[in-house]
Amino acid sequence: MEKAIKSSGFVHHSTDVEGQLMDGGASIRWLITHRDGAENYSMRLITVEKGKSTPHHHHDYEHEIYIISGKVRVTLGDSTYIAKADDFIFIPPNVEHGMDAEEDTRMICVVPIKAAKMILGE
């Protein structure tokens, strides 16, 4: 039955997915992954409270991010930006990046499915 439901897709609520703590204090919810049948990319919801951060790091895959609410200071390589609600961010592979929240912030962050498999396992 579950398989039949998954094969035609689903509608779920974001808080039905358990959040996991990231380095820096942000929380991540893996909304859609290979475990749901996604083959190409994975959608996550990241929440960062004021004063906390997402990891400052780099890796060989890209991020596509949409800020739902809040305000963060974004580091991309040698540059710094302020991103607020309804801003979007493209972080190419291998670019050093991180975000420091100036207000409580919520964002969608999409990664290739290879990253989901690497981080979560198969």
Place this chain on the structure above:
Amino acid sequence: MEKAIKSSGFVHHSTDVEGQLMDGGASIRWLITHRDGAENYSMRLITVEKGKSTPHHHHDYEHEIYIISGKVRVTLGDSTYIAKADDFIFIPPNVEHGMDAEEDTRMICVVPIKAAKMILGE
């Protein structure tokens, strides 16, 4: 210079991207595509006013959707759901789908880059 900026990514505002009208009356903004250097998937912002719709159709690629605000009736194959703010939706390839807005609604919708290239051209 533009190339240098793109190579380390960017932060832009969603309304800086021009909206395009879709069948059914929804509006779509292609936020991040292959033209920005994205190689795997493309992030779009779709807005649907109350009483209007996204196209009811099917295609050989998937959608990963996050509802930012509003309320839509979602058709997935033979099933119908209500989706509201902070719900997310997975639509696998080849599943008939469409949305009818019961309130003004905004959503992020991610597609494989092959779909962006097919719809927008190279």
